[in-house]
Amino acid sequence: MLWGGTIVGPGRYAEGMTSTWLDAPLLGFDTETTGTNVATDRIVTVALVHSVGPGRDHETVATWLIDPEMDIPEPAQRVHGISTDHARAHGLKAADALEEVASMIAESLGKDVPLVAFNGSFDLAILENELTRLGLPTLTSRLGHDVAPVIDPLVVDRGVDRFRKGKRTLTDMLAHYGIEQDGRLHTADVDVSATLDVLRAIVAAHPQVGASSLEDLHREQIGWHRSWAENFNEFLKKKGKTPDVSTTWPL
Numbered sequence: 001m002l003w004g005g006t007i008v009g010p011g012r013y014a015e016g017m018t019s020t021w022l023d024a025p026l027l028g029f030d031t032e033t034t035g036t037n038v039a040t041d042r043i044v045t046v047a048l049v050h051s052v053g054p055g056r057d058h059e060t061v062a063t064w065l066i067d068p069e070m071d072i073p074e075p076a077q078r079v080h081g082i083s084t085d086h087a088r089a090h091g092l093k094a095a096d097a098l099e100e101v102a103s104m105i106a107e108s109l110g111k112d113v114p115l116v117a118f119n120g121s122f123d124l125a126i127l128e129n130e131l132t133r134l135g136l137p138t139l140t141s142r143l144g145h146d147v148a149p150v151i152d153p154l155v156v157d158r159g160v161d162r163f164r165k166g167k168r169t170l171t172d173m174l175a176h177y178g179i180e181q182d183g184r185l186h187t188a189d190v191d192v193s194a195t196l197d198v199l200r201a202i203v204a205a206h207p208q209v210g211a212s213s214l215e216d217l218h219r220e221q222i223g224w225h226r227s228w229a230e231n232f233n234e235f236l237k238k239k240g241k242t243p244d245v246s247t248t249w250p251l
Contacts, residue, residue: 022203026051026199027049028195029120030118030191032187034073042070043066044076045187045188046063046064046188047191048061048063049189062104064092064100065090066093066097067087069094094130095136098130101127102142106139106142106143110143114214115149116151117195120250127139147251148250150221150250151199157198157202158225159223159224160202170198171185173198181194221250222248222249225248229245229247232245233245233247
């Protein structure tokens with residue numbers, strides 16, 4: 001049983017609306033890292049947020065600070081505020097922390113609790129690479145199948161509102177959906193709660209998302225991401241840049 005046997009009672013999604021998978025348990029996931037290269041950079045913090053119900057009163061948060069055993073570059077420090085010295089002094093060993101993280105995620109997914117992550121391909125890829133580096137079983141090997149179900153609000157938003165102009169960072173999407181941010185983004189636990197807020201807002205604005213089964217929604221996201229990536233790669237070609245965006249999702 002997840003979270004030390006604590007069960008959070010389900011809440012109603014919204015007044016007058018039919019219950020959906022949004023009322024059932026969700027597991028939010030985010031990392032902060034030493035950089036953006038999933039093959040060579042390392043994880044500095046992880047947050048998992050177990051959510052059941054319509055808002056943050058129904059969330060249970062677990063966080064890990066990890067010693068990445070390498071210097072945290074200044075640009076990354078400016079993003080998440082964690083220095084090399086702080087991580088070395090207070091961080092957990094990566095193998096111990098990421099074994100806990102992977103076990104919790106695998107347990108959740110094994111019970112068909114969806115993993116919710118904004119731009120989750122990055123977080124999943126760097127986690128899988130870290131687990132491999134540390135000689136630990138990957139999520140895929142723990143599950144015995146592809147990592148699913150996953151819900152990525154960025155991918156969903158691109159799918160259901162394809163032609164909306166403007167950026168789609170987490171900050172931009174909070175503003176688009178009229179969500180007030182009450183914490184410092186690029187702190188893993190704050191980002192996860194904000195991501196869950198965005199997901200709830202997307203479902204409220206596009207009820208067909210909530211009406212989909214988790215299996216169908218996962219499959220739709222594969223197609224939505226492929227379509228977006230192919231179009232973006234064409235855009236990069238026209239700009240004379242390398243079309244290097246992966247068309248696969250979530251891994």
